[in-house]
Amino acid sequence: xxxxxxxxxxxxxxxxxxxxxxxxxxxxxxxxxxxxxxxxxxxxxxxxxxxxxxxxxxxxxxxxxxxxxxxxxxxxxxxxxxxxxxxxxxxxxxxxxxxxxxxxxxxxxxxxxxxxxxxxxxxxxxxxxxxxxxxxxxxxxxxxxxxxxxxxxxxxxxxxxxxxxxxxxxxxxxxxxxxxxxxxxxxxxxxxxxxxxxxxxxxxxxxxxxxxxxxxxxxxxxxxxxxxxxxxxxxxxxxxxxxxxx
Amino acid sequence: xxxxxxxxxxxxxxxxxxxxxxxxxxxxxxxxxxxxxxxxxxxxxxxxxxxxxxxxxxxxxxxxxxxxxxxxxxxxxxxxxxxxxxxxxxxxxxxxxxxxxxxxxxxxxxxxxxxxxxxxxxxxxxxxxxxxxxxxxxxxxxxxxxxxxxxxxxxxxxxxxxxxxxxxxxxxxxxxxxxxxxxxxxxxxxxxxxxxxxxxxxxxxxxxxxxxxxxxxxxxxxxxxxxxxxxxxxxxxxxxxxxxxxxxxxxxxxxxxxxxxxxxxxxxxxxxxxxxxxxxxxxxxxxxxxxxxxxxxxxxxxxxxxxxxxxxxxxxxxxxxxxxxxxxxxxxxxxxxxxxxxxxxxxxxxxxxxxxxxxxxxxxxxxxxxxxxxxxxxxxxxxxxxxxxxxxxxxxxxxxxxxxxxxxxxxxxxxxxxxxxxxxxxxxxxxxxxxxxxxxxxxxxxxxxxxxxxxxxxxxxxxxxxxxxxxxxxxxxxxxxxxxxxxxxxxxxxxxxxxxxxxxxxxxxxxxxxxxxxxxxxxxxxxxxxxxxxxxxxxxxxxxxxxxxxxxxxxxxxxxxxxxxxxxxxxxxxx
Ligand SMILES: Cc1cc2nc3c(=O)[nH]c(=O)nc-3n(C[C@H](O)[C@H](O)[C@H](O)COP(=O)(O)OP(=O)(O)OC[C@H]3O[C@@H](n4cnc5c(N)ncnc54)[C@H](O)[C@@H]3O)c2cc1C
Ligand code: FES
Numbered sequence: 140x141x142x143x144x145x146x147x148x149x150x151x152x153x154x155x156x157x158x159x160x161x162x163x164x165x166x167x168x169x170x171x172x173x174x175x176x177x178x179x180x181x182x183x184x185x186x187x188x189x190x191x192x193x194x195x196x197x198x199x200x201x202x203x204x205x206x207x208x209x210x211x212x213x214x215x216x217x218x219x220x221x222x223x224x225x226x227x228x229x230x231x232x233x234x235x236x237x238x239x240x241x242x243x244x245x246x247x248x249x250x251x252x253x254x255x256x257x258x259x260x261x262x263x264x265x266x267x268x269x270x271x272x273x274x275x276x277x278x279x280x281x282x283x284x285x286x287x288x289x290x291x292x293x294x295x296x297x298x299x300x301x302x303x304x305x306x307x308x309x310x311x312x313x314x315x316x317x318x319x320x321x322x323x324x325x326x327x328x329x330x331x332x333x334x335x336x337x338x339x340x341x342x343x344x345x346x347x348x349x350x351x352x353x354x355x356x357x358x359x360x361x362x363x364x365x366x367x368x369x370x371x372x373x374x375x376x377x378x379x380x381x382x383x384x385x
Numbered sequence: 386x387x388x389x390x391x392x393x394x395x396x397x398x399x400x401x402x403x404x405x406x407x408x409x410x411x412x413x414x415x416x417x418x419x420x421x422x423x424x425x426x427x428x429x430x431x432x433x434x435x436x437x438x439x440x441x442x443x444x445x446x447x448x449x450x451x452x453x454x455x456x457x458x459x460x461x462x463x464x465x466x467x468x469x470x471x472x473x474x475x476x477x478x479x480x481x482x483x484x485x486x487x488x489x490x491x492x493x494x495x496x497x498x499x500x501x502x503x504x505x506x507x508x509x510x511x512x513x514x515x516x517x518x519x520x521x522x523x524x525x526x527x528x529x530x531x532x533x534x535x536x537x538x539x540x541x542x543x544x545x546x547x548x549x550x551x552x553x554x555x556x557x558x559x560x561x562x563x564x565x566x567x568x569x570x571x572x573x574x575x576x577x578x579x580x581x582x583x584x585x586x587x588x589x590x591x592x593x594x595x596x597x598x599x600x601x602x603x604x605x606x607x608x609x610x611x612x613x614x615x616x617x618x619x620x621x622x623x624x625x626x627x628x629x630x631x632x633x634x635x636x637x638x639x640x641x642x643x644x645x646x647x648x649x650x651x652x653x654x655x656x657x658x659x660x661x662x663x664x665x666x667x668x669x670x671x672x673x674x675x676x677x678x679x680x681x682x683x684x685x686x687x688x689x690x691x692x693x694x695x696x697x698x699x700x701x702x703x704x705x706x707x708x709x710x711x712x713x714x715x716x717x718x719x720x721x722x723x724x725x726x727x728x729x730x731x732x733x734x735x736x737x738x739x740x741x742x743x744x745x746x747x748x749x750x751x752x753x754x755x756x757x758x759x760x761x762x763x764x765x766x767x768x769x770x771x772x773x774x775x776x777x778x779x780x781x782x783x784x785x786x787x788x789x790x791x792x793x794x795x796x797x798x799x800x801x802x803x804x805x806x807x808x809x810x811x812x813x814x815x816x817x818x819x820x821x822x823x824x825x826x827x828x829x830x831x832x833x834x835x836x837x838x839x840x841x842x843x844x845x846x847x848x849x850x851x852x853x854x855x856x857x858x859x860x861x862x863x864x865x866x867x868x869x870x871x872x873x874x875x876x877x878x879x880x881x882x883x884x885x886x887x888x889x890x891x892x893x894x895x896x897x898x899x900x901x902x903x904x905x906x907x908x909x910x911x912x913x914x915x916x917x918x919x920x921x922x923x924x925x926x927x928x929x930x931x932x933x934x935x936x937x938x939x940x941x942x943x944x945x946x947x948x949x950x951x952x953x954x955x956x957x958x959x960x
Pocket of ligand 1: 402431580769772
């Protein structure tokens with residue numbers, strides 16, 4: 140199949156004509172161009188199987204992973220642009236530092252409760268597991284941030300992935316930094332209230348995560364806290380979880 | 386040139402590199418630690434790509450001794466027993482730390498305890514996992530913890546040379562890929578954790594940026610290397626035509642759960658190779674069987690054999706292996722309902738830098754952990770022992786670094802010396818029209834696959850050695866053009882250079898080992914020869930002539946004499 144590939148490079152748009160083979164992806168085509176047609180083209184990848192989240196870009200106007208986007212789905216003209224809302228290093232390579240500084244702001248690391256000394260007992264069907272499972276598969280590829288409509292108007296917005304991670308940890312009974320994290324996600328300018336549920340993030344997530352759902356849960360928690368103060372359901376004791384796990 | 390000096394320099398951000406950074410930091414937060422990584426932090430490398438899971442003894446009915454003897458048996462008894470013991474002994478506390486301190490959440494049984502699944506070559510179901518894409522969970526959480534501690538990281542920087550001074554490693558020359566500039570980093574202690582990665586084969590599994598850099602760097606610096614002939618081929622690499630997904634692994638759990646392997650005639654061919662274990666035999670056995678079927682013409686349209694799990698029930702397959710189902714769906718097939726064409730794929734390098742159980746190499750100041758190290762797995766790694774190695778040794782070596790770094794002196798390399806060294810790595814730029822490194826790489830991959838792959842013969846190995854010399858000479862005629870910033874072709878040239886150096890070590894060692902053992906199969910010496918080959922093959926660059934030297938040494942049975950060897954080995958000699 141003959142395909143025209145238009146790449147929005149740092150130096151302007153470049154157009155390449157490529158003869159593609161069955162089962163090839165956008166990533167394969169980029170390698171072909173770089174190896175055979177234009178050695179100066181730059182792009183990023185690592186795993187080539189949708190696990191590392193290094194190859195995000197805008198493909199025919201929509202965010203996707205180059206390694207998991209088959210050419211058969213794209214038609215005879217393929218346009219490739221770097222992800223949005225992130226600085227550019229070169230060609231299709233963006234500075235993911237922009238994505239990660241937002242991610243870091245929500246304290247994305249477990250702050251372990253000291254009394255948790257052993258893996259917690261949690262049945263696959265417990266509420267606890269449900270809450271965490273839904274968001275865990277994130278590969279921090281940045282596609283959701285690129286697709287987020289809010290970002291254009293409010294560049295400070297923490298964005299879907301960071302908020303999704305925050306929710307995961309807030310729902311995680313092993314974590315001890317829930318209050319600090321809630322304070323961050325509740326900030327007026329950068330926090331959850333900026334999200335107007337456009338769902339663009341949900342549409343592009345290669346792992347079928349719904350950050351919008353996590354954001355809605357965070358909003359609810361913040362409202363509960365605001366109006367009910369200390370009457371909010373206390374953080375469950377670990378013993379309790381064991382029972383809930385049944 | 387930019388220069389830096391740090392207490393601890395960590396090369397690589399896989400499981401080994403990041404866990405080491407955390408442990409060194411926690412030992413002594415005032416240490417100046419720098420992580421340098423070829424890709425993005427925690428997003429590059431193969432720990433990220435771990436699918437199946439992590440071997441650990443958690444069940445009271447299982448035991449550390451059993452995990453140990455399984456590991457030795459899988460390694461055909463040439464593992465360093467001290468290294469293998471440290472692996473199995475530290476596994477439970479490592480899983481505990483991952484769950485309670487790092488923030489991972491592995492899959493659970495119905496009763497809420499950690500689930501353990503079946504892998505090949507094991508006497509007990511002991512593989513902990515997160516679905517069938519376990520590495521994402523481990524790496525995302527380790528990365529989060531590194532961010533939380535504010536450890537200094539240089540992303541998309543690759544080490545190109547270790548700097549030595551009188552048998553001591555005193556830092557590394559690093560290329561900033563983004564800017565196309567060099568950075569000279571002096572360090573008291575340097576950790577090599579670049580994750581090996583035998584990508585010099587036509588069909589290969591590792592992440593695309595990996596090119597055995599660590600092994601090439603260590604060798605050139607004069608470190609003692611071992612078991613280099615031992616390259617693991619995974620039996621079930623996906624075939625997807627000209628797509629780069631080709632070679633990626635369909636995880637071992639598929640065979641563990643009862644999957645079948647068929648040749649193109651529809652025969653369950655494992656019956657002819659290992660009647661007892663069939664598809665659940667160790668990887669070396671299953672991979673070679675697949676290769677023999679292919680070489681004997683019983684292959685499918687893409688030159689592979691077939692894995693079939695459909696008899697386990699489509700619903701079960703979709704629920705248990707969602708990641709694998711998705712990947713196969715991406716190439717237009719359905720794993721849950723029918724056979725999928727697969728081939729052996731180069732997966733893991735058992736060989737590497739010789740270390741002790743705290744990660745010390747033969748060079749003072751150089752520590753090694755993860756796939757860059759050799760000895761833990763012997764002649765064949767058990768599935769699930771790889772990510773165990775990278776995390777467990779990352780922790781161990783991180784602890785050693787934290788304790789020892791300040792006792793090592795800091796030698797600052799002069800700027801002129803850094804400049805002098807950098808010139809060598811820019812030589813591709815001074816040439817006009819020259820060879821394309823991507824083409825050279827393809828030639829190398831074909832050569833190694835045909836002549837030094839799953840089945841080896843003396844004549845082929847000798848021919849391979851000669852061809853490698855020729856390819857090595859052609860590296861000097863490669864050319865790179867364009868801007869220096871984020872120049873992928875420059876990276877290709879450096880990659881192929883590393884891979885050729887390491888290929889030479891593989892071939893040399895393969896010639897020395899005149900028997901078949903584990904993943905090393907010599908058609909001209911088809912039997913395991915315990916009487917002569919309970920030995921390790923070492924490789925080292927001679928410091929005077931700069932030529933490659935090999936030597937062998939008897940295995941030290943420091944903890945255990947396997948039943949099979951009672952006739953040839955007499956006593957345990959503790960170290
Ligand atoms: C597809 C696949 C599936 C696997 N599945 C399993 C499994 O289910 N169970 C199991 O136990 N094992 C599995 N393994 C093996 C396991 O991934 C490895 O044993 C282990 O993770 C290696 O860890 P590491 O930290 O040594 O290296 P890696 O995780 O590979 O990390 C290497 C790091 O070094 C960086 N690097 C490379 N070169 C340089 C350089 N020159 N300078 C600076 N940085 C550099 C890389 O970018 C990367 O960050 C699998 C491997 C693959 C390829
Ligand atoms: S290269 Fe890893 S997700 Fe595409």
